[in-house]
Amino acid sequence: MQRIIGKQAVLHRYEDLMAYECDGYTIHKGVPAAVIFPANTQEVSAAVTYMHKHKIPFIPRGAGTGLSGGATALNGEVIISLVRMNKLLDVDYLNRKAVVQPGFINLKLSNSISTKGYYYAPDPSSQAACTIGGNVGENAGGAHCLKYGVTTNHVLGLELVLPSGEIVRIGGLPDSPGYDLLGILTGSEGTMGIVTEITVRILKKPQGIKTVVALYDDVNDASQAVSDIIAAGIIPAALEMMDNTAIEGVESGNYPVGYPRDLGAVLIVEVDGIEAGLQHQIDEVLEVCRKHHVREVRQAASVEERARWWANRKTAFGAMGTISPDYLVQDGVIPRSTLPFVLARVGEISQKYGLRIANVFHAGDGNLHPLILFDSRIPGQQQDAVLAGSEVLQVCAEMGGTITGEHGVGIEKMEDMRFVFTEQEIEVQIGLRQVFNRDNLCNPDKIFPKPARCVEVKQHLATVRETAISN
Template sequence: MTRADSLIQELIEIVGTRGVLYRKEDLLAYECDAYTIHRGMPRAVVFPATTEEVAGVVKHLHKQRIPFLPRGAGTGLSGGAIPIGGEVIISLVRMKKLLHVDLENRLAIVQPGFVNLKLTHSISDKGYYYAPDPSSQYACTIGGNVAENAGGAHCLKYGVTTNHILGLEVVLPNGEIIELGGVPDMPGYDLIGLLTGSEGTLGIVTKITVRILKNPEDKKTVLAYFDEVEDASYAVSDIIAAGIVPAALEMMDTVAIEGVECGTYPVGHPPGLKALLLIEVDGIAAGIDEQIDEIVAVCRRRNVLEVRVARDEAERGRWWANRKTAFAAMGTISPDYLVQDGVIPRSRLPEVLNEIRQISETSGLRIANVFHAGDGNLHPLILFDARKPGETELAVNVGSAVLRVCADAGGTITGEHGVGIEKKEEMRYVFTGEEIEAQTRVREVFNPDHLLNPDKLFPKPGRCAEMGIIRE
């Protein structure tokens, strides 16, 4: 029996025959996540069903010095779950239970493979919901959301995943099981905050205690059309300056609108628009109408072409379905696309969007902008054709240039998609070498042997000169 055969047999002994994939034809589905530009084959894929099985697998791999990584639903957009060095993938999709709901204390306990939107569906009849709502919430898992600190359209008002995590059960890279949090305002270091967004480089989350919220009394949604991107951008800042904090404030430009109107959920946006805003307010019913009136007034002062308030829940639902399927809809107007994820100060929107437009014109690649305008989280979608020689590489370089613009504007390189392998070299746009080294020293406390999700999140030394980056 070869060493490879021996490993498979040992993993089967831990999780069972149906819990291990090792044939090439079975492994092909796991060579990438939603970042499809880079691919790599895992040594095997293991499907534990309990925390104890996760710990058993990790202990065995740690003892054998075999690298491994956790994976959820594979919807990640930065390559964080791609096995770039033949790692064993520990898939958590079998750990998909809602373990406990405590309405009195407004919390729920889930396993990492529990799908995001399913939590809201499970508690909506009681008048509660789970706030983080990434566009992939119909498929993405809460464990994956914790790994990437995922956001969503409504994070402007309600925050990203880390704002809704109360406790974690974690398997460390040596197989030890620890529990963090569980009690509000625990003293000491915020280890939950450290683990959330660590992209599976510090530990494997096996149980999550999340905050759930009471449904708002009322919500209303506004759709506004503009003939100039600058007018829409200034309207975003004016709405916030007026003292209104919308639950969501989204923006799409011409190319993005073209895509969604060719997608699964068209709503009849007029052709030729330069920009649209989708704005939602929620909360106590008293005062909602006044906020809507002020938003409409702001849009009119910024030369809005047309502004509508959703007539009912059905119309509101169509508008949101149109927005939330925007990424997938780009496939109707381009063979391939690369999603970027930068953050800028809200006040810099007009100039940054103008610079992105110039990058598009110079490169010859169309860029569709669809993003969370309220908190300055941009999602430029770079459209390209991988069948054309050199165009994939060009798209990657364009994405890097866009992130450089965001960093130079006082922003950063990711708001919710994570770094993974896609943006790890661009970490130098926002951190000095000393700052990166300090963070890798934190990783080494948890993951000293670099067996857990190696070569993710941080750049390799010595790439500054190669990339033309100076950051001191």
């Protein structure tokens, strides 16, 4: 690797590699064989060609903020870090698109084009740190994706180094004929190749933005308000919710806003668009919120106040560190109308395992983030947190939802894929991965349950079938 991309661009000493032993999912760890830092597409291609030839497995990595273990080298793979490829290559305001390298930080894009009145819509709470390459890997979402869509709705074209080392370009036009390869690649968690350039859609900033917070004694009233806001035909730019334990965390964190600690839930509702119709929409939101026993509801009095509310919400995960030594973030999706029932089930799971669970939601999308609080120093608690997380996902699946809204499957939810896919459906998807990644060298053994278990289940099913036929 040093011969291919230079001595300074390779880490191989154990003490250096330790920093790469996991991403934001800290339950499973593994030290990579090496971490390499290519500076351009040609270097990525040369390194991958070499590794393909010598059957060395490798993993693309952005900022490592992923929450499902996608960028973790469990079996001594080589990590290809894209952080040196961090340039904004082009902005085409006329056609409303920008071209970035994969290591370009999400928030920097909006900051770079803001003075011209433009922004990039997908806004994960980690946007000050995560890369757009990583966002493509996970099909990242964010608070404002309710109205504007997640990463896949904003990717117009990709340059990709295939697991063989070949460089290809995909998309680029509004609607190319043939299969939607951009859709397949976005959210493929680094298992189909290394993204080396991304063309994204940029949007004109809305003329006006108005934000409301509603404070509730009862989380069920807040949930009902969420359903009724959408049912009223309003599509807020963002519709976020935090429950009592989450409020305790954010109010103990670095960005408290003074929410009373005895609240059942807080809702943040934001509408944006042409200034003329906005106050009417906000009045409707206020009216719906008041119908459900709201303790207090009010509009942001200034740009600064809105910014404070968002800083408080967007740092909610990290703020859990102030009330618990460890936490595990889950990422289930449910139909919005089932929110009160699912929250009650989450409460039961919390009691069963004796672990507190804070809930932070992209409520408008039905995307729950239960944060399971535990102390890894207490024997058995980490294991219980993992089991509790899996049970929460099972409930989401049973309610007609699914096991991930935006954080991906990675290592964490591989077995949970069985809640939503049959063996056959899993096999079809593994087959699709093989079209791009025939030798399974590119981020191997992620997303799908272990083939051994697939085979086991398949054999079991074959036996059942044979017995049924012979009977």
